[in-house]
Amino acid sequence: MPIAAFGDHAPGSSHTVRDREPTAMPLPGLLSRLQLFRGLTPDQLRAVAAGCRFVALDRGEIVFHQGDPVRGFFFVLRGQVQITVSTPDGARKVMEIIREGEGFGEAVVFEGIDYPVTATALARTELLAVSSAAVLGLLDRDPGFARRMLANMAGRLRGLVQDVKSYSLRSSAQRVVGLLLSEAEAYGTPRGEVRLPARKQVLASRLNLAPETFSRVLHDLSADGLISVDGHRITLHDVPRLAARLE
Structure with missing residues (x-):
């Protein structure tokens, strides 16, 4: 069962969605330390923070399944997350391992499609979940933020291209x-x-x-x-x- 990180947490589920910071740092301050949100004004940071939640997972818990509706994207604050894709015959391929300070799920926020991969905690993990609504309006209003978002996705694409080259040529x-x-x-x-x-x-x-x-x-x-x-x-x-x- 995937986590319910955006306000629809199921009663009795073992997943933990935290509405308060796990550290003493307020959410806007934490956001300002992430590369994607650097340069935002205090008001912008507070607006994004209003659409964020802290999520705690144990090893093996699912963040989202391949095919789940997109609700937002995530940053790893502690722990690790593996990104896998499943084939029709049930085989799984690990695409990426996301570490502390890195994000995942950003690209599909633009398209509003289902998640094309599954994200699973590899260890006890703390995530910052950022809802789609928290950033889509900001993208329209702040060209600098839009450029950072594009640069972030371009870097991810370069890594995937490098992986394909490695598999093919090495x-x-x-x-x-x-x-x-x-x-x-x-x-x-x-x-x-x-x-x-x-x-x-x-x-x-x-x-x-x-x-x-x-x-x-x-x-x-x-x-x-x-x-x-x-x-x-x-x-x-x-x-x-x-x-x-x-x-």
């Missing part, structure tokens, strides 16, 4: 190496330690690989002395040699 080993190097650049420690952002089967689907292929590549890289694997923590021992695998 081997399975290169996809895994690319993931490790990307994680190391964005989130790694000075000692080259990386923590995988999700379970291996989720990451395998994200890379369009079978789970056993993902595990085999990690084993081969470890056998070559390029990495060490300790559960979800991976240490990169030779970044230049790993990067050479992408050539």
